Amino acid sequence: MDTSQQQPATAASAGAWPEGIARATLDALSSRLCVVDTNLQQVASNRAWREFLPATPCRCLTAGADGSAGGTRSWVMPCWSGATAQLVDQAIEALRSGARDSFALEYECSSCVPSRWYLLQIKPLPGDRPGCLVFTHDDISERKLAERAQHLAAVRLKQLGAHLESVREEQSAAIARELHDELGAVMTMLKLDLATTAKQETTSAELRSKFDSLLEQVSAALQVIKRISTNLRPATLDTLGLMATIRWYVERFSQSTGIATQLELPEYVRLSDISSIAMFRILQEGLTNVAAHSGASKVLIRVEKNDGDLIMEIIDNGRGISAEQQQKPGSFGLIGMSERALYLGGHFSIDSSAATGTRLQLCIPLDN
Numbered sequence: 001m002d003t004s005q006q007q008p009a010t011a012a013s014a015g016a017w018p019e020g021i022a023r024a025t026l027d028a029l030s031s032r033l034c035v036v037d038t039n040l041q042q043v044a045s046n047r048a049w050r051e052f053l054p055a056t057p058c059r060c061l062t063a064g065a066d067g068s069a070g071g072t073r074s075w076v077m078p079c080w081s082g083a084t085a086q087l088v089d090q091a092i093e094a095l096r097s098g099a100r101d102s103f104a105l106e107y108e109c110s111s112c113v114p115s116r117w118y119l120l121q122i123k124p125l126p127g128d129r130p131g132c133l134v135f136t137h138d139d140i141s142e143r144k145l146a147e148r149a150q151h152l153a154a155v156r157l158k159q160l161g162a163h164l165e166s167v168r169e170e171q172s173a174a175i176a177r178e179l180h181d182e183l184g185a186v187m188t189m190l191k192l193d194l195a196t197t198a199k200q201e202t203t204s205a206e207l208r209s210k211f212d213s214l215l216e217q218v219s220a221a222l223q224v225i226k227r228i229s230t231n232l233r234p235a236t237l238d239t240l241g242l243m244a245t246i247r248w249y250v251e252r253f254s255q256s257t258g259i260a261t262q263l264e265l266p267e268y269v270r271l272s273d274i275s276s277i278a279m280f281r282i283l284q285e286g287l288t289n290v291a292a293h294s295g296a297s298k299v300l301i302r303v304e305k306n307d308g309d310l311i312m313e314i315i316d317n318g319r320g321i322s323a324e325q326q327q328k329p330g331s332f333g334l335i336g337m338s339e340r341a342l343y344l345g346g347h348f349s350i351d352s353s354a355a356t357g358t359r360l361q362l363c364i365p366l367d368n
Helices: 018-027 047-050 082-097 142-198 205-232 237-238 244-255 271-296 333-342
Strands: 031-034 042-045 103-109 116-122 131-141 262-263 298-306 309-316 348-351 357-365
Touching: 018 047, 031 047, 047 131, 082 103, 082 116, 082 131, 082 357, 116 142, 142 333, 237 244, 237 271, 244 262, 244 271, 244 298, 271 298, 271 333, 271 357, 298 348, 333 348, 333 357
Parallel strands: 262 298
Antiparallel strands: 031 042, 031 131, 103 116, 116 131, 298 309, 309 357, 348 357
């Protein structure tokens, strides 16, 4: 067959779209789009871009390379401030030199009422036209407003959590005082009266035996009152400070659990009441987890000052905490420790493995 007699392929059959279809496709896009050539002259734009531009050409607010004011540029959007236009100019130079392959900028147009947010993206035009750039400009106000509302809700939720925690601590302190001062005093007087009556000469041996039994019960009740009031709010926290309270609590923990403990504490630390009680509660929760879940035989509690921060570490030689256990919905103890740290402007971390045990680390600012 003589192929020289065949008709040349049309643009459509070769895979290229007619210009009218390409332009209609661009105009159908909701995203504002503009193409500039190597001289930064606009060569194409869609309807959304053209409708957003003002009636008169925009003048770039940045200075030229020689210090003169920028010239008229049809690709400059009317919502750009001088700082935005300068960033765009710098990005264009980097794109043209090959220093970067794309540019994206989210910015707020404060001149809009109400304010609106936009996403500007610039990329080289793909194909056989080197140096040409594609600008897209999208309105992202709805997403930004949703993000702002979500952030505000999260902040309010944290404030509510902090307020409830503060109220709970105040109530715990009040109940602890009532137990220690009121009920403890009544039980102590009862114990004294029982002891005095039991020692009277007229009391028979049988009554003395009953009084001895009652005295033992009252003594046990006093121990319960002391334990409950101490758990609610250690008196040493208000009288002797955080470091003394940690020493007392760790010694008590070791005696009750049989787990060997090692303490490394600074001589003195000055913290606010909120920071002190939060740090003590994190220590309580951490050691409770060690006793209940780790299977550890020893634990190190280290507190140190470091560059304006106070760092507390609880390190055990137990079986560790898996990532799945840390992420369980019911892990309220770990969640509570992390939230307390965030509320104090610090952070809380867990480093754990079956081979090395678990390290809990709390870091909070000393000036909090």
